[in-house]
Amino acid sequence: MKKIRNETQKALIACPECDLLHAAPELDSGDIGRCCRCDAILFRHQLNGLNRPLAFAATGLIFFFLANLFPILIFEMNGNMQVNRLIDGAVEFLDSSYWMLGILVLISSALAPLLVLLFLIGILLPLKLGVTPLWPETQIRMLEHVRPWAMAEIFVLGIMVAFVKLGDFAEVNIGLSMIAFMCMVAATVMAYISLDQDILWERLALVRGQKR
Numbered sequence: 001m002k003k004i005r006n007e008t009q010k011a012l013i014a015c016p017e018c019d020l021l022h023a024a025p026e027l028d029s030g031d032i033g034r035c036c037r038c039d040a041i042l043f044r045h046q047l048n049g050l051n052r053p054l055a056f057a058a059t060g061l062i063f064f065f066l067a068n069l070f071p072i073l074i075f076e077m078n079g080n081m082q083v084n085r086l087i088d089g090a091v092e093f094l095d096s097s098y099w100m101l102g103i104l105v106l107i108s109s110a111l112a113p114l115l116v117l118l119f120l121i122g123i124l125l126p127l128k129l130g131v132t133p134l135w136p137e138t139q140i141r142m143l144e145h146v147r148p149w150a151m152a153e154i155f156v157l158g159i160m161v162a163f164v165k166l167g168d169f170a171e172v173n174i175g176l177s178m179i180a181f182m183c184m185v186a187a188t189v190m191a192y193i194s195l196d197q198d199i200l201w202e203r204l205a206l207v208r209g210q211k212r
């Protein structure tokens with residue numbers, strides 16, 4: 001396999017709507033670039049394109065640990081109380097004949113969301129400190145691979161459905177963990193929205209250049 005060199009070092013941006021190539025101009029924070037042919041948005045130069053996602057990812061990680069400390073749902077039926085933690089659903093499946101479903105739930109509700117946050121912090125925190133992250137290309141690639149598996153928001157939806165449906169048979173209460181989990185989902189989404197990939201690669205090149 002051969003790496004293709006960008007001889008001009010001038011980045012080209014393809015329009016997501018009509019595929020027209022544009023030479024990437026020098027941009028200031030907050031600028032929005034539009035296609036000269038179809039007016040589609042080519043890029044948004046985010047304000048604090050690295051600091052904000054780092055802050056959101058760190059917040060998400062704190063909420064992830066809080067979500068695992070407290071009960072997520074509390075059932076009460078005929079005087080019997082059952083307290084469920086976040087991990088209990090996956091563990092129940094793993095102990096039964098539906099173990100494959102258990103693995104899927106474990107990956108999509110806990111492992112993948114955690115890895116997404118760890119990769120984001122693993123890339124952004126060293127850049128913030130002015131040092132090269134460990135294996136940055138691998139971490140960025142892994143982030144893109146893991147991201148589709150992180151379906152924490154679907155998990156929240158599932159719990160809300162269970163909460164409504166089971167409410168007819170038993171007294172169901174939402175635990176502190178549920179609020180922390182929803183905050184983690186929101187923080188992760190905000191980290192992605194505020195992340196500016198262009199600034200990320202620019203900062204990476206800058207940090208590496210300083211090292212040489």
Ligand SMILES: [Zn+2]
Binds near residue numbers: 018020037038039
């Ligand atoms: Zn276009």
